[in-house]
Every structure is written in structure tokens, then in C-alpha cells.
Amino acid sequence: MDNDDFNQIDSNVSTVTALLEARGISWGTYQEDMPYTGYEGFSWLNQSTHKNDYVRKHNPPMIYNENTTPERLSYQKNFTQFYADLKDEQLPQWMFITPNMTDDGHDSSVTVAGAWSRRFLEPLMQNEYFMKDTLILLTFDENESESQVNRVYSLLLGGAVQGKEGSKDANYYNHYSEIATVEANWHLNTLGRWDVGANVFQTVAEKTGDVVRENTAVTGSNPTIFQNSSYAGPFNTDVGKAPYPAPNVNIVSPKTGRTVLPAIRRTWGNKPSIYNNGVVIPDGQHPPAGYAVNTVDN
Numbered sequence: 001m002d003n004d005d006f007n008q009i010d011s012n013v014s015t016v017t018a019l020l021e022a023r024g025i026s027w028g029t030y031q032e033d034m035p036y037t038g039y040e041g042f043s044w045l046n047q048s049t050h051k052n053d054y055v056r057k058h059n060p061p062m063i064y065n066e067n068t069t070p071e072r073l074s075y076q077k078n079f080t081q082f083y084a085d086l087k088d089e090q091l092p093q094w095m096f097i098t099p100n101m102t103d104d105g106h107d108s109s110v111t112v113a114g115a116w117s118r119r120f121l122e123p124l125m126q127n128e129y130f131m132k133d134t135l136i137l138l139t140f141d142e143n144e145s146e147s148q149v150n151r152v153y154s155l156l157l158g159g160a161v162q163g164k165e166g167s168k169d170a171n172y173y174n175h176y177s178e179i180a181t182v183e184a185n186w187h188l189n190t191l192g193r194w195d196v197g198a199n200v201f202q203t204v205a206e207k208t209g210d211v212v213r214e215n216t217a218v219t220g221s222n223p224t225i226f227q228n229s230s231y232a233g234p235f236n237t238d239v240g241k242a243p244y245p246a247p248n249v250n251i252v253s254p255k256t257g258r259t260v261l262p263a264i265r266r267t268w269g270n271k272p273s274i275y276n277n278g279v280v281i282p283d284g285q286h287p288p289a290g291y292a293v294n295t296v297d298n
Contacts, residue, residue: 192247229284
């Protein structure tokens with residue numbers, strides 16, 4: 001996906017929400033300035049300034065049709081409901097929280113985003129209920145320059161990392177690591193995609209036994225993979241007919257042996273797949289076989 005269109009991903013493509021529910025783990029998203037719970041619209045403008053506030057593209061679960069059932073829509077809320085759930089001590093175990101288009105730095109600056117993050121997080125970090133055993137990942141989706149390796153600044157906060165203040169983790173991670181870490185933490189199944197081989201955050205891997213591997217092609221002093229472009233697929237702007245890649249239902253996570261969710265195995269069967277459990281993932285310059293932009297029937 002390399003665009004900001006109104007995208008909808010077919011309901012046979014599963015997400016982390018299915019993995020969580022299969023283990024009885026509660027989940028929810030909280031989106032700043034989303035007008036109401038379960039709003040499926042493209043965006044919502046500030047009613048005074050008419051500038052961007054909530055945008056669908058920053059609420060990943062909403063893009064997947066499997067998450068638009070009445071029950072799952074009820075788990076996708078705004079910040080008013082976040083503070084209500086916090087007060088009632090009814091927050092879900094896994095949360096995806098997104099500020100609006102100003103507060104996330106998209107339509108402003110990293111200074112604005114940093115100031116907002118501090119105002120939002122500092123009170124929460126004084127809240128004993130919120131902090132207990134909580135791991136907070138504060139991160140960005142991407143960098144700004146395609147001429148540089150797509151590396152973003154990220155912070156781990158919360159009660160789960162007490163005693164590690166000021167430490168640094170130089171291991172290789174990508175956004176699939178966020179899913180892999182959730183899978184490891186709650187002993188979930190996997191999606192059978194690039195989540196299977198993704199490095200689990202070291203602070204969690206130390207407890208779950210997951211192996212953290214190198215990818216010097218990205219992290220080395222002379223990187224050869226930048227991971228800042230998309231390969232062909234059903235949501236690539238230049239390629240509209242590429243198929244949905246099937247998950248690899250036979251792969252397991254390295255060393256720990258987490259298997260693909262049974263429901264995914266039943267849905268997809270044993271189809272040919274581009275996925276493996278390696279730590280290296282493809283990008284637009286290094287696409288998987290059959291998914292280079294110039295080899296797909298347009």
C-alpha cells in the first residue's frame with residue numbers, strides 16, 4: 001500500500017485482532033477526534049478550523065473488513081471513551097492509540113508531536129492502574145526521506161521496562177516486530193506472514209525465549225536495503241491487479257515454534273506463498289518473486 005485512498009482489505013485477510021481474540025485477550029483502538037465509536041468514514045475535520053483531525057488511514061484495524069463487524073467496531077473508539085475507560089479501569093489489554101493529524105506531527109512538526117506526547121503520557125505514567133505491567137511503544141510510521149534508510153525513532157515506556165531507564169536497544173526491528181512482540185507476550189498464534197520471523201523486542205524476548213537476529217543490510221554502516229518503497233500488490237497505486245499474497249500456513253517462529261492461527265489455515269489452505277520465517281523482509285527495490293512492479297499484469 002503506497003497511497004492514502006479509501007482502502008478496504010478483504011475479510012479473509014486476518015489481523016492481530018483475530019490472534020488476540022483467539023486467546024481471550026481484549027483489544028481496542030483509541031483515535032483522537034474520531035467523531036464516534038465505530039466511525040468508518042474517510043476522515044473527520046476540525047469543526048472550527050476545518051483542518052484534518054481524524055483520518056482512517058491512521059487507524060489500521062479499520063482498514064481491514066474483518067474488523068468492521070458490529071462487535072469489533074465497538075472496540076474502535078475516540079479519546080473521550082479512552083478517558084472514560086481509564087477512569088472505570090476498563091482499558092483493554094492491547095491498545096492502538098493515534099493522535100490527530102496535528103498532534104501526530106503530520107500537519108505540524110516533530111516539536112508539536114513531542115509536546116503532545118509528553119502532555120498525553122506523563123499523567124498516564126503517574127497512574128498506577130495504567131502503568132502496572134504495561135509496555136508502551138511510542139513510534140512513527142516512517143521517515144521523511146526516501147534517500148535514507150527508513151529508520152524511525154521509538155521509545156519503550158511503562159511498568160514493563162522499569163529499571164531500564166536510559167538504556168538503548170540497537171537491534172534490528174521493523175513494524176512487524178510490533179505484532180511479533182504481541183504474539184510472544186501472550187503466546188498467540190501468528191498470521192503466517194512477515195510477523196513470523198520478525199524480531200521480538202529484546203526486553204520481551206529475554207522472557208519468552210525468542211531469538212533476536214541481525215539484518216546488517218539495513219542496519220550496517222553501508223546499508224543496501226532502505227525499506228522505503230512498496231512492492232507490487234493489490235493496493236499499490238501503479239499495480240491494480242496484483243493478487244493478495246497467501247499466508248504461509250506451515251512456517252513457525254524461530255526457536256519458539258509459534259504456529260499459524262488455525263482459522264487462517266482453514267481459510268487459505270496450503271497455497272503457494274511468498275512468506276518465510278526469515279528476519280529479512282522485501283521492499284520495492286527487493287521484491288518477492290512475482291511481485292516486482294514491472295512483472296505484474298497491470
